[in-house]
Amino acid sequence: MDIVSLLKTLSETPGISGYEDQVRQVIGEVFARYADEVRTDALGNVIALKRGTGKAEPRRSIMLAGHTDEIGLIITRIEQGFLHFTEVGGFDPRVLLGQEVVVHGRRDLPGIIGSRPPHVLPPAEREKTIPLDKLFIDVGLPADEVEELVHVGDLATVRRELTQLKGDFIASKAFDDRAAVAAMAVCLEQLAGMQHAWDVYAVGTSQEEVGLRGAITSAFGLAPDLAIAIDVTFGNQPGLSAAETVEMNKGPAIVYGPNIHPALHDTLVETAKALELPYQVEPAPGRTGTDAWAIQVTRSGIPTALIGIPLRYMHTSVEMVSVKDVERVGRLLAAFIARLDAGFMDRLTWKPAISGEK
Amino acid sequence: MKELIKKLVETYGPSGNEDKIRQVIQEEIAGLADEVRTDALGNLIARKRGQNGGKRVMLAAHMDEIGVIVTHVDEKGFLRFGAVGGVWPHTLLGGRVVFANGTVGVIGTEKVEDEERNKVIPLEKLFIDVGAVDKTSVPVQIGDVAGFSRPFADMGKRLVAKAFDDRIGCAVLIQTMRDLKKTPHDVYFVFSVQEEVGLRGAMTSAYGIEPEMGLSVDVTLTGDTPEAQTMAVELGKGPAIKVKDGRMLAHPGVKRLLVETAEAIGIPYQLEVLERGTTDATAIQVSREGVPAGCVSIPCRYVHTPSEMVDYDDVTNAVKLLVAMLEKPIIL
Structure with missing residues (x-):
């Protein structure tokens, strides 16, 4: 095998x-x-x-x-085409920002997880993990198309391909x-x-x-x-x-x-x-x-x-x-x-x- | 239905003390x-037999409500108490409670220090005053349980009461029994404790019934009040079909069945992703070898306070949804 x-x-x-x-x-x-x-x-x-x-x-x-x-993500609310989400199982919120995801809507849509840029963050917030409710998924489509393709309760998985590391190790x-x-x-x-x-x-x-x-x-x-x-x-x-x-x-x-x-x-x-x-x-x-x-x-x-x-x-x-x-x-x-x-x-x-x- | 709702919400029945509410429901469903x-x-388990070899379906709405239990009675007749279920200390001070024997109590607090004024007063600092002059004249004892006391208010489209969680689910089940004339399914209406x-x-009723599909009918939170949690559910936008809550992922087939039924009969519905809290369906789902389970939720503001608010149209639409689902064959 x-x-x-x-x-x-x-x-x-x-x-x-x-x-x-x-x-x-x-x-x-x-x-x-x-x-x-x-x-x-x-x-x-x-x-x-x-x-x-x-x-x-x-x-x-x-x-x-x-x-x-x-573990994965589930859409809780859609606002102006941006998807708010929460976790299914215990996702580590520290590693979500900047990830690519696949949103499983009426069809699979590529998406990315965004948040506010560091430049505009108050110093106190910059030091902290961004809580889940301040992150959102952007699929790049206009709001009306998003609402047609994605509903509350749809899921998203992080997109990741297996990496073969040196030695005997693999990561995914x-x-x-x-x-x-x-x-x-x-x-x-x-x-x-x-x-x-x-x-x-x-x-x-x-x-x-x-x-x-x-x-x-x-x-x-x-x-x-x-x-x-x-x-x-x-x-x-x-x-x-x-x-x-x-x-x-x-x-x-x-x-x-x-x-x-x-x-x-x-x-x-x-x-x-x-x-x-x-x-x-x-x-x-x-x-x-x-x-x-x-x-x-x-x-x-x-x-x-x-x-x-x-x-x-x-x-x-x-x-x-x-x-x-x-x-x-x-x-x-x-x-x-x-x-x-x-x-x-x-x-x-x-x-x-x-x-x-x- | 409002008369039925008023009767149900104003009846006493904290967890483990459901005798009175069970009696009321039993009378309401007589002959159904x-x-x-x-x-x-x-x-309380009511079975409506199906005619044509449909599925064994369990619908559950819980008849118990949150309350308080007496833990100590002092020499002057003041009662200390603990919580039965998820009681929110924010809502207690100045509230009234009623015991099974009709004894009314009001909730008072120990002296509140200046620096404590902006904090929630913890349960330990509160007590119940039943108007007794000393310990011997207290008409209740340690271990007695009280429910919250608050009259039902009909605001027209919106209704307010204590214990909509989950007497509104009980009302929906009773009305469904009334409106469901014919079903191919063996339907078990469970008013759970x-x-x-x-x-x-x-947990135990599902084990006994061994359903092939299970649904709870319960309340859910909303995201439609000032600075509320991120949640797409709103009052008046239709019954909510659960996708996920704090402890359960609804069976995708059950969710689909409910969505398709709502669309077929043209009632509004919402999809629910609730981050905290759960319902009877969580227990039904893992009963024995597993049961496809879901939940029809009535959107409710201020859950677990004495002034829970629901929208009457959501309630009547939930009944329509359940009746329509039960009239047709179920394919998951």
Whole structure:
């Protein structure tokens, strides 16, 4: 699999929370190459099933979750042809001024984000981030044409093409969480050449950025025995301490904390070691803010794990990841799934602890 | 409809204490549904059976209102209180409240220092005076809940009351039940409880009903008053069809259905992008395996004050919109 070209397609395809149609289409096609079935549910989750070979009925199942939606902008008011907007999900207002956008009106329109020039700003304001309500989108058309083509509630995405940086790094928009979608594709491709007893649901979840909403409903519908969420996590960079970050290109971050079933964490670590795959352990003392948080408390509870893909500059349009890390996450997931046998759930106990080094 | 609206807004019913308002609504909808029941949380659920295998549709308007709860009674009979739902301290001083047993109280404040005069007086400094001469003559006790007291005012085109959030939604649902003569759908009209404290009634009623489409009918803010927030919704420009609010993105198909219906019957409508606050539809949307959900909003000024204002034409047009939507097949 050409991961870079997959990530390029995934990242450049629009799919703002609640409006994931286009990217869902792309993801469905990618998953369908390796899965037995692909379907879309009522909330727009794209669900691929790759059946296992286990004989026991009903067959055990594991759910993988990586979200398909990206943060974006939504038009709140149109004044004299200029578009006022707010965010869908948590866009960083510091990086919006001067961006190129695509406004998804009756047809797609190129636009730019403007504000007042620095020359006329009072000194006090010059030092500050411009709040969202002082920014606007200019599509260059006369007011009457704008009102015809764009309505309140239409969306806009930041325009960005993938940049291949030196070394193993690439940067683009929406790697949060399309990098995880790519990792799930790698996992499915790997599994095609492996034996696995359990059914595997690879779920591209919708609406994660606005409250983990797709994960809530898809986990309820699938009622899997186990789940692993894959999401991005803060990579090391100037201004952040080692305690707040994991390292780039040093492997998947296997998260540990109350959101994670300890035995699943340990099994992931054992799997990484057996593969001689570099990995990092990332503590998460409370809410992880990921799909794992919602899945864990679905129905009567689902043992859940979380794998982080190290990423710099989260929620900007230059999110940066290591291609190798993405590939490693996919391989780790596949090897983990291959380990799941008929007796795995019986060994997934709380006491005595399943041995494993941290 | 104004008589119905007046009756609904003037009835007591803070979150968790919806018995009286439920009783009033139950009387209003008598004979309009095939089944009526009250569930474990207190939601009033009226079902109108469809004839031709349409969809199972849930419409929700919450019958609870914000209020205050007594936390302490002092020796002289003054009551300290906490908020039930999103009470705005700006609106409290000098206001009146009414308890379930009819006890009226007025809200007073501790001494306000000169430097504090320009600030909002926090809840902790306020108290309720029920006119008692001492602790023993206080006719309510700790844990009792009061609603705000304010008469309904008919200004002609515009109406003012406390609790338009969301009794106006309840009125719209009741009138829709009256006007809807025939529908292919199995329609559940839910008068939900505890919306103001976390969409709790919608959560459980949606789980029980398992709708194939869910709509809330609730109020939304407007951007049409002096120096208001940036928002395109105005009073009198038609019911607002929700695109987004603080916690929900409406299902694009539901939004489209409402827009097309409004255009087909020729009523004005507005598209709503609300940055804060949410409705029962948020809970309905993530019920079980997920439900395509949206919201018909009644534009409302001064939400969560005792003087909320709506436009009567928006209200009647919302009824027309819902009736027209329910009369036709629903394709999302």
